[in-house]
Amino acid sequence: MYRELLGEIVKKGLNRKKLAEKIGVSEKTLRNKLNGKTDFTWSEVKKIRDIVAPEYTLEKLFEKSDTKNLN
Template identity: 55%
Template sequence: MYRVLRGEMVKADITIHELALKIGITERSLRNKINGATAFTWNEVLVIRKIVSPNMQLEELFKAA
């Protein structure tokens, strides 16, 4: 599970539904990825960082718990 990502989403006031729409995947797919059931693509990682927390290091934002 990506707890840091979830925390940064809260700080950025963006829901899973909104983020899924912005990166072009379903809400269910995003939930699976955040929970660690499936992997993020490199492009998704880059777009998510740009939307959620552009100044945070990728390693920190996508640190698996």
């Protein structure tokens, strides 16, 4: 799970459907990528950063968090 990315998506007032449309993938595909089931392409990563948080480094925005340790 990408906590920073998800937080920034919310801050920008985007939802997954809108973001998926902007980067050219289906909502289901984006959901799978955000949940870590499939990987983002380099092109998708750059588009998302440009849309969601251009001030962030890619490493910070796409840092994976371990959901097992959140409980």
